[in-house]
Structures are given as structure tokens and as C-alpha cells.
Amino acid sequence: MSKKPNAADIDDLATVRDWLRYATSRFSEAGLAFGHGTETPLDEAAFLILSALHLPIDQLEPWLDARLTRDERAKVAGLIEARISARKPAPYLVNAAWIKGHRFYVDERVIVPRSYIGELLAEDGLSAVVADPEGVERVLDLCTGSGCLAILAALAFPNATVDAADISADVLEVAARNVADYGLAERVSLHRSDLFAGLGGRAYDLILSNPPYVTAAAVAAFPPEYQAEPQLAHLGGEDGIDLVRRILADAARHLVPGGALVVEIGQARDTLETEYPDLPFLWLDTEQSEGELFALSADALGTLKKKR
């Protein structure tokens, strides 16, 4: 078992490169779990060190040989120790998570943003589903968490007003902070709502949702980093799709003709296709995922409603 660095160790580690090597060794040795914006000990080390030094998190090269001040070394050493001892996702330690260059405030009230829907919104405004971004007038982000998807939707669709709904009041406080940070309070409104229940009869051009979709067995087996996130954000019932079923049942009533629903569902594609054999799911792949997002038109969802 390795020990915490003492003052002499801290003096030995001078440059960003030294600290990167040290943190990578410590994280590998400690057997940490990743997946909250990074996938490897090296990337996690780079994220924490660059965040601590207030440097752009996607550019390591220019700083590798830069020396840290004594205060900076103490700060970085503290973060490395905290990551190992607390086993929390790195974004909670620095109160920041990123989707494609967009920064979001996070703390333990919300799941760390990493949605593939966010990736597509930021990259090309979900072009596989939305032909005319300027024509989108009303968007709903169901299960909004930190508000990341509602904010990325407002940025992608400049003429849209966005409703962002979550069942948790704590979560909505974090979302409000992010909406304010982006100066979007006039276009993004927050609603405390159990899925569609608190939204009245509103209808939307586009409904986005990254709902809880993890099976009960997978939640029970979570490593500490995933246990550190709110269980409400992960648990999707026995087979993971309890909330997805409810969204599918009600979405048609909240879409305008020609509207669309886009949902992230993790590993549930086979379960969904077996349960809804007649639904023409359009599966959207991203740089990082295959078959974890679907889109459905208002028309297709309307058919489902009549049959069930």
C-alpha cells in the first residue's frame, strides 16, 4: 500500500509531467473506477491536474515541462489523495464536468454529465433528427439533472424555449445555477415534475431524455465512484427500463405533429426491441456509443398509444 506524499516527496515532483506520472501511478495502484469523463488513470490524472491549475483540460502538451509553485503542488497533492481516499468521481472534487468543451457546475446532488445526447447536440445539433435547427421552437428535457442537455439544446436551437424537468428539488438547484451561468434563464425554465405529470398539456417539437436506466442488479454492483452519485439518477427498476416505458407511453401526447423523441437507454436496446417489436426505433450512434440512443417520431409514438 502506498503512503501519502510527504513534504520531501512534494519537493521531488516539480513539473506537470512529474505530477502526471505520479498521479497515474497512484491511481493505477489504487484500482480506481473511471467513466465520469475519463476512462484511464492517465486521463483522470490529466483532468485533475489541469483543472487544479486552471488550465484548459484538453491541452496537456504546452505545460508538461512547466514547474508548479509550492501552493500548486500542495493543491494537486491534496486532490490526488482525495480522489484515492474518497473514491468520488473527479468532477465532484473540482465542481466541474465537461461535454464537448461546455463546462457545467456539478456537485453530489447531480449525476456527472456525460450523456451521448449532449455529445450530438454540441457537435451538430442532433442533425440526424432535426433538419432545421432554427425552426425548433419548443424543447423538453425530461430528467434534466444538472441541466446540461437543456442548456446544450438552447445553444443548438437559437429560437427555442426549453422546459427542463426533474423530480428532485436538489437537482433543480444545480440546474438553476448552470442555466444562470450560461445566461439562459429567459429561454430555459425549470420544472419539478415526475416525468410529464407536472407539465400540463404542453406539446413540444423535440423531447430529449436521459432517464435513469440502470438495472437493479447493476446498481447493486456499482463501484464506489458510481455509488457516490444519486441513486435516483441511475436506478431504472428491475430491468432498467421502468421510466423509459412511461416516457414511451406518454410522449405522443406531448409532441406536436412532426415532433420527435430522443432517449438514451444504456444497454437496454434488446429489451426494448423485444417489448416493442412494432416501434420503428432509429438508433443513433455517437463517437463513444453504439445503439444507446433512439429517436422516434410523434407519428410512430401515436400508433403505439392506440395499440396499447
Ligand SMILES: C[S@@+](CC[C@H](N)C(=O)[O-])C[C@H]1O[C@@H](n2cnc3c(N)ncnc32)[C@H](O)[C@@H]1O
Ligand atoms: C441519468 S440522470 C440524467 C441527468 C442529465 N439529463 C444528464 O444527462 O446528465 C436522470 C435524472 O432523472 C431524474 N429523475 C429520476 N426519476 C425521475 C422522474 N420520475 N421524473 C423526473 N425526473 C426523474 C433524476 O433526479 C436525475 O437527475
